[in-house]
Amino acid sequence: MSLNSTKKAGFILRLFSLAAFSCMVLFAGIVVIQNEELGKLLPPSTSRTLAILFGYVVAILTFNYALGLKGRNFMGWKNEAWLVGSFIIIFIGMFLPHAFPIQEVVVSDNWIPFRLKENTYLKPDWKLAIVCILALPLFIKSWMGIKSMPLWTSQDKN
Numbered sequence: 001m002s003l004n005s006t007k008k009a010g011f012i013l014r015l016f017s018l019a020a021f022s023c024m025v026l027f028a029g030i031v032v033i034q035n036e037e038l039g040k041l042l043p044p045s046t047s048r049t050l051a052i053l054f055g056y057v058v059a060i061l062t063f064n065y066a067l068g069l070k071g072r073n074f075m076g077w078k079n080e081a082w083l084v085g086s087f088i089i090i091f092i093g094m095f096l097p098h099a100f101p102i103q104e105v106v107v108s109d110n111w112i113p114f115r116l117k118e119n120t121y122l123k124p125d126w127k128l129a130i131v132c133i134l135a136l137p138l139f140i141k142s143w144m145g146i147k148s149m150p151l152w153t154s155q156d157k158n
Contacts, residue, residue, distance in 0.1 A: 007151055010071040014064070015083075021063055022091055025056050030098045034122075049099045056091055060084055075146050082142035086135040093132030097124035 029052045032038055042048050064084050068074035075083075101122040110117045146152060 004151055004154060007071070007073040011073040011075065011146075014067045014071060014073065017067060018060065018064055018087055022056075022060065022087055025059060026091060026094055029056070029095055033098050052099075053092065053095065056095075057088055060087055060091075073151075075149060075151075079142050079145040079149075082138045082145065086138035086142065089135040089138065090132050093129050093135070096128040096131060097126050100128065101125055 032042075032052060033044075033049070061084060064080065064087075065074075068080065074080065102125045104121050104123050106119050106121060108117045108119070
């Protein structure tokens with residue numbers, strides 16, 4: 001196996017690692033947002049939501065940079081910025097519905113006559129997930145820049 005094909009495979013593996021890392025941080029962020037016990041420690045606020053988003057941005061930047069340097073398959077600053085930007089936009093698009101939920105009132109019958117019990121539940125507002133579409137042009141721009149690099153244009157010869 002040639003060095004070029006190893007670098008290409010390492011880059012694709014790095015993309016899968018970034019996707020898995022993003023899913024892990026997304027689920028952890030949702031747990032922090034929806035957990036009532038943690039809500040007592042850190043009350044729900046915009047600053048808590050922004051702290052989670054900022055923590056993800058810092059983590060994904062350092063994680064991607066470290067993996068790119070370790071695997072020696074860093075694809076240039078512009079391409080990496082477009083790529084990380086698209087991951088950040090997808091994270092924001094999947095996190096916003098949970099960060100700003102809508103309230104739904106459920107009315108249930110009570111065993112005592114003429115008394116209805118009303119409970120409010122918070123449900124994710126999935127209309128906010130449309131933000132994920134904004135990541136598609138960034139992925140395309142990144143992929144076009146990566147495909148034009150010498151590593152991807154050269155032919156592998158074993």
